[in-house]
Amino acid sequence: MKKPNLSFWQIWNLSFGFLGVQIGYSLQNSNTSTIFESLGADVHQLSYFWLAAPLAGLVVQPIVGLFSDGTWTRFGRRIPFILGGAIISTLALALMPNCPALLAFAPLAMGAFILLFMDLSFNVTMQPFRALVADMLNDEQKTKGYVVQTFLINLGAVVGAVLPLLLTHLGVSDEVRPGEVADHIAYSYYIGGAILLATVLVTSFRTREYPPEEFSKYDGGANAAETATASDAGERLSFLALMRNIPRVMLQLGVVQFFSWASLFLMWTYLKSAITGVVTDHETGVVLSEGATQTWVGVLNGIYPIPACLVSLVMGGVAARYGNKLVYAVSLLFGAAGFLGLTQLHDQYALMLPMIGIGIAWAGILAMPYSILSRAVDAHHMGVYMGIFNFTITIPQIVIGLTGGLIVQHVFASDAMSMIGLAGVLMLLAAVSVYFVKEK
Numbered sequence: 001m002k003k004p005n006l007s008f009w010q011i012w013n014l015s016f017g018f019l020g021v022q023i024g025y026s027l028q029n030s031n032t033s034t035i036f037e038s039l040g041a042d043v044h045q046l047s048y049f050w051l052a053a054p055l056a057g058l059v060v061q062p063i064v065g066l067f068s069d070g071t072w073t074r075f076g077r078r079i080p081f082i083l084g085g086a087i088i089s090t091l092a093l094a095l096m097p098n099c100p101a102l103l104a105f106a107p108l109a110m111g112a113f114i115l116l117f118m119d120l121s122f123n124v125t126m127q128p129f130r131a132l133v134a135d136m137l138n139d140e141q142k143t144k145g146y147v148v149q150t151f152l153i154n155l156g157a158v159v160g161a162v163l164p165l166l167l168t169h170l171g172v173s174d175e176v177r178p179g180e181v182a183d184h185i186a187y188s189y190y191i192g193g194a195i196l197l198a199t200v201l202v203t204s205f206r207t208r209e210y211p212p213e214e215f216s217k218y219d220g221g222a223n224a225a226e227t228a229t230a231s232d233a234g235e236r237l238s239f240l241a242l243m244r245n246i247p248r249v250m251l252q253l254g255v256v257q258f259f260s261w262a263s264l265f266l267m268w269t270y271l272k273s274a275i276t277g278v279v280t281d282h283e284t285g286v287v288l289s290e291g292a293t294q295t296w297v298g299v300l301n302g303i304y305p306i307p308a309c310l311v312s313l314v315m316g317g318v319a320a321r322y323g324n325k326l327v328y329a330v331s332l333l334f335g336a337a338g339f340l341g342l343t344q345l346h347d348q349y350a351l352m353l354p355m356i357g358i359g360i361a362w363a364g365i366l367a368m369p370y371s372i373l374s375r376a377v378d379a380h381h382m383g384v385y386m387g388i389f390n391f392t393i394t395i396p397q398i399v400i401g402l403t404g405g406l407i408v409q410h411v412f413a414s415d416a417m418s419m420i421g422l423a424g425v426l427m428l429l430a431a432v433s434v435y436f437v438k439e440k
Helices: 008-038 052-069 079-102 107-136 139-169 183-206 212-218 224-228 239-244 248-275 290-303 305-322 324-342 352-374 379-389 391-411 416-436
Strands: none
Touching (some): 008 079, 008 107, 008 139, 008 183, 008 248, 079 107, 107 139, 107 379, 139 305, 139 352, 239 379, 248 290, 248 379, 248 391, 305 324, 305 352, 324 352, 352 379, 379 391, 391 416
């Protein structure tokens, strides 16, 4: 029995909470390195702090997926996890700018602890959104659902990236003081947390998930009790069996994911260090100050989601005509060109141009693999398989997090810009790897 078509606004509400989650995640991506540098970390240590995010995702997302597959409450299957994670995420965003005051004698340790706490809660909130789209939409609407989700993710990324700049223009200080988090960053975290909670509340109260019996009729008539009963031991013990029966396409996509997410992780970790002392004012040609450079990193991180938003509006139609694989590969090629362009340009406005290519790649990375995978996965195990697929995002980040400091120090003589060049090479390898994906 086919699931009914949902209206545009019903599809919009499914992922609206992801808008707020991505605002928080964007704030983290743009400002984590700066916060830890202000607390005393140096460039060789940055990648170790960034390990918190992938480690949290590696552990949390499969667990949340497994439990949400077997959960049914009056609020639904996925919504309880989304709402609970959002409340904790809001608290973590409020605590992060205050880590120097919370543990004055060891602010770096407190910052690392709060970052891990934040990433755990982000992952609890994010993971069910992927499964929720697959749960609620039929095969004909899945690509549209993930494209809408991609649009909202990128809109959130823009808002999170430009919040510090906006606050600076409104008169909030961007002065960098040793041992403290700048005011414009701190207030951005507070505002981002409030928006996160508000948007998740919209999804929570405007989405009606299919009850177990109805869901079973749409997806092969499986025993509804197995889907609905959280204490079913067979479901709990089936994780290893699910791992042994991973769809082949997931492994093939995993290769593409490894190269593309390693590339993105390099950018998030080293972009600020790479352009500090290099990026110049467009009018005077003078190198920007450290505070101005950090603000400009936020601008650049806010640029690439804009083309991603625009591309996502047409990506579904283009993929329907030319195929998901071709769209995926071409988008990654744009990303490779963007990373290599960053290594060649110094003017602050010229640096915006490569971010367009990276944005096109980002749109493909957020939509195409999930559209391909969702058609090859058993609907009753969608949550856990989406969680397992998150391994292909977290493992490359862990690898880069563990080796990045050694690479930048011993291979590139502490030249952070060379790490951006490496990101371009890895993105090119990701594009080539799409060829080997056998789509259902």
